Amino acid sequence: EIGMKLTTKILGKQIHYFTDVHSTNNEAKRIAMADAPEGTIVVAEAQNRGRGRMSRGWFSPFAKGIWFSVILRPPFSPAEAPKCTLMAAVAVSSAIQQVTGVACGIKWPNDILYQGKKIVGILTEMSAEIDVINYIVIGIGINVNIGQEEFPAEISGLSTSLAIEAGRKISRLDLLTAILQQLESLYTGVLANGFASVLGEWRSHSITLGQNVEVLGGTGNFTGIAVDIDNDGALLIQTGSGVEKVLAGDVSIRPR
Ligand code: BTN
Structure with missing residues (x-):
């Protein structure tokens, strides 16, 4: 059909x-x-x-x-x-x-x-x-x-x-x-x-960008603000100690 x-x-x-x-x-x-x-x-x-x-x-x-x-x-x-x-x-x-x-x-x-x-x-x-x-x-x-x-x-x-x-x-x-x-x-x-x-x-x-997120897996567990995706499609997260790049993993949105 x-x-x-x-x-x-x-x-x-x-x-x-x-x-x-x-x-x-x-x-x-x-x-x-x-x-x-x-x-x-x-x-x-x-x-x-x-x-x-x-x-x-x-x-x-x-x-x-x-x-x-x-x-x-x-x-x-x-x-x-x-x-x-x-x-x-x-x-x-x-x-x-x-x-x-x-x-x-x-x-x-x-x-x-x-x-x-x-x-x-x-x-x-x-x-x-x-x-x-x-x-x-x-x-x-x-x-x-x-x-x-x-x-x-x-x-x-x-x-x-x-x-x-x-x-x-x-x-x-x-x-x-x-x-x-x-x-x-x-x-x-x-x-x-x-x-x-x-x-x-x-x-x-996207509903992720601009949100406070927690990342599980990949490079470890941490929280921060999802600021953008880069040219590889990776998620960029602003943490207290700089920008982390996440290529794979699970992200949960945590209201501030
Ligand atoms: C996820 O959100 O974890 C991904 C789910 C993907 C499901 C689809 S249904 C068609 C295809 N065949 C599978 O066994 N999985 C994907």
Whole structure:
């Protein structure tokens, strides 16, 4: 069905659709290793071992969300890969606004939240050699039509869905179509002109910049004010002892 609606040239030219998988990222990596072309997507109605960042799971009930992965083969160095994840977050939050009217914000690097509750998670995985990317799999999970009472107790207070916030059922097909179109337009822009404008859009969607944050993992735990992202997509945090650069980790926003 999705194939019929798409006007994209790269993304979704090949679509692998499953009713049930462990994880669309696992399927996408398998297909990528078997030489799937750039732009191939893997979509599933349900995941029974959906994976999140930091070895967490991802709740992926049948037909209630969009659980999918995109294979990219960008012609640049592995160091640029984190910015592809920021690009995906911008594409998804723009498409959500366009299709549902819900104005979400991005928490660094790529969680999409509405009033502090999570709607979208993104998990990017890469296969690379020293200076070239073999493939990047960008896995995107969107809580679309999940009712508040359906979330497992551990995440219920932290999660919401587009249907809850928009007050109506949302078409997964329309949203996925819009995301692929947004993502392709950002990606072709990056290939032609670099990441500067994506980073600019990321800043304007950000709910992290200007906030007091606590960083866990990566270079250790500390708190400070998130002042900007740099050209690598790293978060810059002003602490009592100078500016810390965070390339990977978990950031929580701590009201002052
Ligand atoms: C996170 O917020 O921790 C990231 C969640 C990523 C979930 C998506 S759903 C599609 C893809 N397949 C997975 O197993 N995970 C990602």
